[in-house]
Structures are given as structure tokens and as C-alpha cells.
Amino acid sequence: MLGPVAAGLAGTLLPAFGVMPALGRIEPGLMPFRDLMAWPGLPRAMALSAGTGLAATALALGLTVLICAGWQGTRAFRWLERALSPLLSVPHAAAAFGLAFLIAPSGWIARAIAPLAGWERPPDLLILQDPLGLSLIAGLVVKEVPFLLLMTLAALPALRPGQSLATARSLGYGRSTGWLLTVFPRLYPQIRLPVYAVLAFSMSVVDVALILGPSTPPTLSVQVLRWMNDPDLALRLRAAAGALLQLALTVAALGLWRLGEAVVAGLGRSRIATGRRGARDGALRGVSLLLGALSAAAVVLGLAALAVWSLAGFWGFPALLPDALTLKSWMRQGGMLIAPATETLRIALPAVAIALLLVLACLEAEQRHGLRPTQRALWLLYLPLIVPQIAFLPGLQILALVGGIDGTRAAVIAAHVIFVLPYLFLSLSDPYRAWDTRHAAVARALGASPSGVFWRVRLPMLLRPVLTAVAVGCAVSVGQFLPTLLLGGGRVPTLTTEAVALASGGARRVIGVTALAQTAAAFLPFALALLLPALIWRNRRGLRHG
């Protein structure tokens, strides 16, 4: 992991310090940074990036934890889980477009109110692109809650939360309080890295920030992209400097988050010491369920809106539904999406397969030789998720060019592995390690070889987390835009590259079609991950989740 990221970063460091031979710049200096500091929007852009990233992560984590605390093991929880998990497969940009249409002053909510309020035209309110980035935070939260929930669900069974909770409740603790005090402290270390990945992602996200975020000034990552795309090639140097600043900002925010963890842990310990039972925490349960349902509803309604748009004839304000429905958009786009859809699969499947093989081999080696990866090794693994893509991918592209492998599917698959691998490791390592090794002891006592234990006991028992990890991996691969574009040299068109190119035209109907196609591609593995264990273990109650 270090190799590609370091090589890529080197390709950013040089221009950031003013070296770009292709432009005839060979004198190193601090000029690009001075340029960057001279941009008047810089303090605000940095504050926006850090603020929206931290707020979105804190809210998403808080909501996930409260939902689990209040409802884990109940029927409502299973319903929420079914509703939220598939939402992970909705591409970020699609979810953002959908949400935008819900909350905009001319959106669905306003249209529902319009007849009552007597609005003939939408109110001139700054809801989307608000200066504080509130709608951007909302867009990130609704997308990150499903991810964190899934990661939590993968880690939970090994903690046996039912037993802890039963003990806590028999001592008179309230449901949520008991869960927060007994299960959460053991859970958090297991989902710490996914939370960091969410934080790093939220801070450097470009597409969602373009759709929902403010633009005067935008977040730092959006501004860096603008400089990269500026016809004035000299701005590439400033863009490289901005990308490094983005990296520093991400590292600083992670440090801040780390401090926050210590503070929360301290508060939690003193709360436990007070012994207050918090028996009447029913209201908290209600609120968490409501918010969870709202967040799911936002994505589902947004998708529904996109589906309606993809079929819409003319649809003006304040009509709740289009004047006419037409298949025109689907007829136009549908045929053109078949080739990129197969290309998407041809990249996602090998990338996920390679990553899964590596992760399983790594975890199994850990088990057999009693190794534990050092903290440093883990950071290396997550490097690609924490270093902003814009900071190291251009350099990686030059590396591929020098190696002469750019523009091939193999190069794209290799690049996808870099991003899929950490996510797979993320979602698989904890359930894998938490697996009760007494099963292995029993199997060995019955004469099974180490490989036999792996193939016949461990893997089948871990079927669900493995499938979940594969689904996450597929969703990640389907969603990759920059790596596909830069290493594919535009010659490897996937659903996402086509969707982004078409979305640059901004027509909602086209966005509706491409977003639904993208969602379908990522949704399939999730559906399988939910269905298969239920089918295979229909006669093994203990192996079913929950």
C-alpha cells in the first residue's frame, strides 16, 4: 500500500514545490504555497472542509450508536437494518442529487406544502449550498450511517451484546444506557478505523460537495479540483500545493478526533462510576428510531425522486408529479449503458476477488502464526483511504504511464484493489479475529488439519461477514471515479465514469437513469449478502445473524 501512495505523493510533491518539467518549470521553490496562501477564500474553505467532515462523522457515528443502543435485537432493528444496508449501494452523487431534490425550495417537500401555503413560485431560500454546509453535512450523514451500521453489525456478534445487555438490565440499567455503558466501549475499538475512513472521506469528498455544498467559497477539495481543471496550466502547481494542504488538514482532523475519543472515554468512565441507572431513556430510543428512519427515508425518497425524474416529461413547480411519463430517457441511455455495465463487473469482480484472497490469506496467517499487525502496518493499509485521492492519483497516473500499463483494464483493476483492499480488511478483520477459537480446538481434536478448519469450520461460520465484505468491496469498486479515469486513460468506460460525464450536463432525467443503473450494480451483491446466509443456514439458527 505504501508503494503506490508514496509514488503518487511524490508526483504531487514536485509540482507543489514548483517543479513541473512539462511546463518548463525546473526551479524548486515555495511559490505555489505562497499562491495558495494568497487565495482569499482559503481560511473559510479549510474551515468548511474540517467542519463539515467532523460534524458529519460525529453525527453519523452518534446516530448509528444510538440506533444500536436503543433497538439492537428487536424487530424494529431488523427492519431498520434491512432498510439501511442496501442504501450503502446508492452512489454518493446519486444520493446527493436525490436529497437535493427533496429539500430544495422547489423540491418535493416544498411542493407538498405549496398548495397549503399558496406558493406559486418557490421561496427564495438558501437551503442547498448554504454557507455553513448544513445540507452537505446532511447528505454525508445519510450516506455514512448505513456504512457505519454495516461495520457495526459485522463486529457486534462477537461481542455477545445480548449477554452484556441482559446483565446490565437485570441490574436496573435502562436499555440504551446499559448498551452504551457495556457494549459500546468494546465496540468502538473495532469500528475505529472505519470511522477514520469516514472522517477522511467526508473531508475530501468532491461530488457530494459540488452538489450540496456551498460554492462561495467551496470546500478545499472542490477548490483544488477547480484549479486542476483550470485551462491556465500554471494553476496546476497551486492545485498540487492545495492537495498537500488537504492532506495536512485531514491528518490534523484525525488528531483532533483522537483527542475527542479520549475525552468521551473519560466522560464515560465517570458516568459509569456514578452508577446512575438511566432507567427512563425511552425518549432517546424514540428519537434515535425516528432519526434513523428519517435518514433511510431521505435516501429512499431521493431515489424515488430520481426514478420519477428518469421517466418524466415536463415537470414544473408546484406539480407533485410530472405532466407526462415517458420512456425516452431510458431508451436513449439504456442501450449506451450496457457496455459500461459489463465493464464495471469485469473490473469489480477481479478486484474484489484479488483483495479478498489477500485479506483472507493475511488473516489466516495471523491466526496460524499468532501474528498481530502492528499499528503502523494498519495505518499503511488505510493510507489510500486517508490520503485524499486528488493528492496521489495524478502521480500514480504518471507512474503507470512510465510503466506503459495505463489505459488497460489490468491497470484499473490494480488501482481498484488499492481502494477495495482496505475496506475488505476493515469489514472482515474484526469478525475474523473475534471468531471463537474453541470451535477450531474442537475441530482439531476431531482430527481436522489447519486447512480443514479453515475451509470447513471457519469460512462457513464467517459466511455472512465475508459476503458483507464482498458487497462493500463491490460497492467501493463500482463507485471509483478518479482511479478509473486516470489509470484507464478514458479507455475503460465504467458506469461511474459514464455517469459522471453525463451528470456534468446536469440534466436530472439523465442523472436519474445513470444513478439507478449504478445503484443496481452495487445493490446486487448486497442483496446476495443478505439472502445467501439466510438460505444456506436456514436450518442452522445459531449461524444466522442476530
Added chain:
Amino acid sequence: MKSVIAAATLAATLALPAWADPDPADWQAVREAAQGQTVYWNAWGGSDSVNAFIAWIGAQAADRGVTLEHVKLSDTAEAVSRVLAEKTAGRDTGGGIDLIWINGENFAAMKEEGLLFGPWAEALPNRALTDPENAALSADFTVPTDGLESPWGTAQLVFYHDSARLPEPPRSMSALLDWAEDNPGRFAFPQPPDFLGSTFLKQALIELTPDRDALSLPVTQADYAAVTAPLWEFMDALTPLLWRQGRAYPQNSARLIQLMADNEIDIGFEFNPNAAANAIANGQLPDSVRSHVHEGGTLGNASFVAIPYNANAREGAMVVANILLSPEAQARMADPEIWGLGTVLDMTRLDDADRARFEAIAAGPATLSAAELGAPLPEPHPSWMERLEEDWAARYGIAE
């Protein structure tokens, strides 16, 4: 000092024109060499109608033994970045891009950095069907094309309004400001440096400046403050009257059409005379929408295709560029049903059969006639656009 000289020498060597090889004047040889080549055409892919037209061009190319692959970009800068990356990696032959749909600013940048192949464009057989006197084809944003890019369509800035809501639209920038004072929050422009947003700034500058001639020279050679003072005065007055009081801006032209459909604004504009007609045909706008232009004319320019210096299939790319200039393709492109981009051909140089193709094109009620459109105003030197974008961002792009 030494390093400055070194850098200057290096820049000078880089700026030397690439010798055209193969020789485009020997068209027969070009056609033969193009047989079996695959041309990767990097072109913006944000429009259905454009993508469909490019697919049709691909079918024409296939008849001549050339495979055309449309690489859909969300921004032309992606292609420029790629050529730069290839140059950095020392890939001076066998590059990944054979043809780019390019506009003035990117052309000026690539030409300056010596990233283009040529000259070749003047030698295309179909180039003879264009008017050599037509300044729009020999200079792109005032930068001489020097045969490094070949034209394929002309576009012009056109405003549109919903005649049901606004029967008499304002027909000049000052009239627009008066109208906005009576109707605050009902006008928007995409945020510069979006191409269309910057075009609005340039159009306003041309209409308001006391010294229009200064715009054809690089900005460094003009009294920038004096030339642009009326523009900023106008923008200071207009900004608080914009949609969302100028605290947020639409991202691009498509968003502008959407705002019009959502009844959030009453006047929009697009760099395509057929935009309103296309949007009505696609069900994006109600059929009461009509186009209008400002008195004294609006900005216009030509779209070009260029070949990167390290292109792999130069001959194939030239064959495609020549197809783009064929009367059949040009007439198809000019048809509002297909796309509606203006042709670059000179009608007097076509034979009767070809001229009939253009005469058969019918424009709908939402499209202005050539007489109503008027002659396009020339684009300022690209350095103006850069400077205006920077200045706008400093004044209005950072919220208070």
C-alpha cells in the same frame, strides 16, 4: 539569472511547432495510413444530443476504415491533464488521445506549451468549403489557430425566457439590471469559472465597457481598471438582486435550465441558439419558452478539434476532422432536431444538392432566425477571461 535564461531556452524549445508528419497535403496517403486506426476522441459527454451525433460520426468513420471511440469527459481539462501527464512521463509518441474537442482557453494553453500537433487543419479537403475570410475560423479567442485546430461548429450566446411569465424580456445589460430591481431573485448565472458564467461576465463587459477595442489584445496591454470599472459597478448592483441574493450560484448551464423549469428564475441563457428548442423537445422546459438576444449582439465562437503532439492515430484523427466538415455532417449538426450547432461552411461554396440539405432545416418557434441572432461578437483575448474570473472570485466568490 542563469536559471531564468535556462527556463526561457527550455520554454522556447518546447514552443517550437511540431513538424507535420504525415504531410496532410498528401490526402491520399493520409487516408491510406488511417485504414484500421482507432481514434480516441476526447470530448465533453454531458449532452445526449451531442453524444448521439458523435456516435453517428463514428458510423461515418467506420465506412472509411477508421474506428472512432468517444471518450466522454466531464471537463476538457481532463484531456489536457492527460497530455501533460504523458509529456511528464516522457511518452512523446503513442499517446492515449488522438483528438480533443477544445475551446479557446484550453487551446491557448496547449498551443503555448507546445502540446499540439500540426499544422494540419488548413490542408483538409473539406476546409475548401469554408470561407477563408471568416475570422472566427482562423482565430480562437483572438489566438491564431495556425492550422493546429480544425473548426466544426459555431455557437452563440442566446438568452431564453418563459413568455407566459415574462412577455417582454430585457434586451441589454442595463435593462436587465432595471428588471432585476423590480424582480429580485429571479435571475441567475452559473458561477465562474464555469464556462457559461464567465461568458456572462464577458458579455456584460463588452456591452458596458467604454473601450471595446482593448479586449482583442492581451489584458496586460490594457488599462484594466478603466476598461472594467463599469462592469464591476454593474455587478455590484446586480449581485444582491440575483437568485439567493448572490450567496449561492447554479453550477452550470443545465442547472440554469432546471431552475427555469422549477420556476426559480425567469431568464436563463445558453451558449447554443437551439438550447431552448432542445430543452422543450426533451420536456425540460414548457413550450411557452422563447429565445432572445441583447441589442448590439451577443458573443459567439467556433468549436474546434485539435490533435495532441503525441497522438497515436494522427491520420485517423484528420480523417474524422474532415468528416466533421463534410456537408452531410454539418447539415445534420445544424438541425435543431439533432443538435442545432451553427455550421462553419460557406453556403456559396456548396453545390445545389448540399445547399438543399441546409435549406431543408426547419427551426421551431423557440429558435431565433439568423437575422434575429445577428452577427456574433468576437471573443476577447483569453487572458481577459482568466483575469475576469480571478477578479470576480475575489469580489463575489468569497462570502462575507
